[in-house]
Amino acid sequence: MTGRVDTRRNVSASAKKKGGKKADADDAIDDDGELDVDDDFDDAELAEIEESGEEEIETDDVFFTAGTEWGQTGLDVLKEVLGDDEFGGELEIFSYKVSAERKRIYISIDAVNDKFGSPTLDQLGAVSRSYNNVLEEKGFPDDVALEVASPGAERQLRLPHELERFRDLTMKVTYAASAEEEGAEGTLTKVLDVEDIDADGSPTFKLADVEENRPQAKKGQGMNKKQRDWRLKLGVGDISKANLYVGF
Numbered sequence: 001m002t003g004r005v006d007t008r009r010n011v012s013a014s015a016k017k018k019g020g021k022k023a024d025a026d027d028a029i030d031d032d033g034e035l036d037v038d039d040d041f042d043d044a045e046l047a048e049i050e051e052s053g054e055e056e057i058e059t060d061d062v063f064f065t066a067g068t069e070w071g072q073t074g075l076d077v078l079k080e081v082l083g084d085d086e087f088g089g090e091l092e093i094f095s096y097k098v099s100a101e102r103k104r105i106y107i108s109i110d111a112v113n114d115k116f117g118s119p120t121l122d123q124l125g126a127v128s129r130s131y132n133n134v135l136e137e138k139g140f141p142d143d144v145a146l147e148v149a150s151p152g153a154e155r156q157l158r159l160p161h162e163l164e165r166f167r168d169l170t171m172k173v174t175y176a177a178s179a180e181e182e183g184a185e186g187t188l189t190k191v192l193d194v195e196d197i198d199a200d201g202s203p204t205f206k207l208a209d210v211e212e213n214r215p216q217a218k219k220g221q222g223m224n225k226k227q228r229d230w231r232l233k234l235g236v237g238d239i240s241k242a243n244l245y246v247g248f
Contacts, residue, residue: 057097057106062158064097070141071098074105077138081130082109091119091127094151104145111150116169116244118150153246160201160236166244167194170208174241179234191245195231204233210247 057064065071075096082091094110094117109127111119119127128148135146157166173192177184191212192205207213207223207230214223 057099059097061097062095063093066098066100068098068100070144071100071105073138073140074098074135074144074146077134077140078107078131081127081134084130086126086130087123091123094155102145103141103143104147107146107148108151109148116153117155117166118153124148124150154243157242157244159239159242163194163201163203163236163239163242164197167197167203170210170245170247172243172245173205173239175234176238176240179238180232187240191247192232201236202233203236203239204231206231208245210245212247 057066063075065075078093078096081087082093090111090113092110092112094108095106096108097106098104099106109119109124110117111123128146131148132146154172157163157171170191170193172189174187174189177186177188180188190205191208191210193208194203195206196204198204207227209223209228213227214221
């Protein structure tokens with residue numbers, strides 16, 4: 001399902017459940033963890049996103065305009081909108097990616113003061129409305145669609161500074177195997193909790209007590225002593241990827 005279409009442009013918004021936790025009672029959440037957008041949001045031109053082409057954009061850049069003039073204009077306007085007093089510095093751009101082929105802008109918004117970095121649907125709706133209004137004033141192309149979303153429950157962390165920001169949450173971390181065993185090649189991926197972070201940003205991890213780390217354990221049985229005592233100190237450069245982890 002795409003966003004609701006009107007005579008101006010297609011504008012969509014969606015938000016994920018925070019870190020696998022139960023959302024507020026006022027939030028309507030479906031089985032996939034998406035916040036449903038019902039008819040009450042028609043005037044905001046919002047709808048739940050079913051399919052997204054963002055993953056087809058192969059870039060690690062946080063800001064990617066695909067070399068388009070309209071993409072750069074959209075980015076400049078978004079920065080202007082989020083800097084407005086309406087949002088009080090609580091929201092920032094998590095990612096901004098343009099598909100020139102689809103003529104679509106994929107925007108992810110970070111809630112800087114939220115434990116999980118997840119904006120509410122109301123916040124996403126307010127951003128979508130303000131953003132679209134300013135774009136209209138600037139004569140932005142009518143055939144460019146906008147997709148505004150949260151980073152998701154298993155957001156990728158922007159290293160190294162977000163290790164500190166999300167240190168109280170469980171992470172799935174991919175790191176150089178040589179950091180654990182000298183001479184080893186490739187990478188390892190484990191579900192970890194941060195135990196400590198040095199002044200230079202180097203983290204010490206311990207195994208998170210999740211099923212993925214104890215596949216041989218009986219149902220309801222926790223980790224063994226060796227697993228509980230396991231520690232690994234990594235240099236920031238050893239970590240190639242880290243995401244928040246949601247286990248059920």
